[in-house]
Structures are given as structure tokens and as C-alpha cells.
Amino acid sequence: MRVGEYLGEKGIKVTKSRIAIYKILSDNDSSVSADYIYDRCKSVGMDINLSTVYRTLEVFEAKQIIEKFDLGNGKYSFAIRKNKHMHKIECSECHKEIEVPCPMQQIEEILKNQTGFVLTEHRLVLKGICEQCKNKD
Template identity: 45%
Template sequence: MELKEFLRTNEMKITKARVEILNILKTYEFSLSAEKIYQILKKNNININLSTIYRTLELFEEKKIVDKIVLEDGVFSYRLKKKTHMHLLQCDICHKKVEIPCPMTQIEEMVQSKTGFTLMEHNIDIVLKGVCKECKNNKKK
């Protein structure tokens, strides 16, 4: 889908900044910080303020176009949303089940930013077990 049409479909005004930032996010397979996007734009002689980049990334997050990832140094990194598999949390007491997105996304990004290593796959049990909030609260009583 063409970038301008993609913005229209997501009910966003089409601006040069949005198109350029979306194009950069589409080009890179790994996540990028706002500062890194700013550097890429500067390198390509595209003049967009850093504050505009931050606002655009926040809008993209609100519209669920990007994932916002917190790296270990507290810096936010962004990448286009991908279809991700889910993991199942199961309470050991009441057996309630809750689906969550794969937690490996942040780990993959931390590995990439720290080492430059790109993970191609991971192997984690499908079901993660623990105790849900309600059962924990009932135990305290």
C-alpha cells in the first residue's frame, strides 16, 4: 500500500514529515529512536524538527501503527507493528488464562541495539504459569 494511502486509511492528515518517517520505519527491519530517525533524515537532506518526529511517533503509537519499545537505557525505540504470536498466561490456582503478545519483542530489540545481533527465532514455552492478581489477593486475606 502506498504511504499516503496508508495514512488516509488510518485517518491521518498527510504531511511531508509523516510520509518521510513512515518511509524510514518501513525501510528498517529493526526499531529506531527518534534521534536515529532525525539523523537519517538529516543525512538525506530532509529537514524535519526533532520535536515533529517525536509528535509523529506518538501519533503513530496512538493509531497502533508502531510499537514503542523501551530499551534498557530508558530510550524509546519505534518500529512498524508486525503480526506477532501470542503467549498464554495461566494461573496455577484458578486456572484463568490470559493471552499476551510475545514478550521477546523487547528482548530482540535490546539484543539488536546492544550487540548488533539480529535474532531470527526464539523458543519459549507457549504457556507461562504463575498466580493471577485475584488469587494473590485472596491468599493475603
């Protein structure tokens, strides 16, 4: 499917800048900053403002096309939303399990930004007390 069609199906007005921003995001394996996107657009001769990049990223985030990663100190990076795997959280009392989205992609981006390490695997065990068991006490 072409980018324009995809954006249109998501209810997003299709513009040259939105198509370019989507392509830049999808061409990168890791998350990128708004400044990086802006610089890439300018390097190919696009007449675009940094504010347009930020507005487009906000629209993409609202439509759940991208994820926004808080890197700390007011810095953010953005990446196309990937198929997320889920984790289970188990109640320590009744052993009921529910699935929750994996929070590790955010942690992976922070690690990569701060240390240069790329996370290749993780194991995450989540346990707690469900609301029903908590209310029994």
C-alpha cells in the same frame, strides 16, 4: 496501499514528513532511533526538525502503527508494529488459560542493543493464579 492512504485511514493528517518517517521505519528490519530517522530525512534534503520526528512518532504510537522500545538510560527505538503472536498464561489452580501478547519483542530490542545478538527463537511458559482462584483463599 500507498502510505498516504494508509495514514489517512488511520485518521492521521498526511504530510511529506510523516510519509518519509513512515517509509524509513518500514524500510528497516529492526527498530531505529528518532536521531536515525532525523539524520535519514536530512540526508535526502528534507527540511525537518527533530521535534517534528518526535511528534510524528508520538502520533504513530498513539494510532498503534509503531511500537516504542525502552532501551534503558532514557533511550528509545521505534519499529513498525508487526503481527504479534500470542502466548497463553495458565492458572496453576483451575488450569484456565488466557492469551496475552508476546513481550519478547521489547526484550529482543534490548538484547540487540546491548549485546549485538539477534534473537532467533524463544520459548515462554507463563503460569500464575487467576483472580477467581486467588479470591477463593
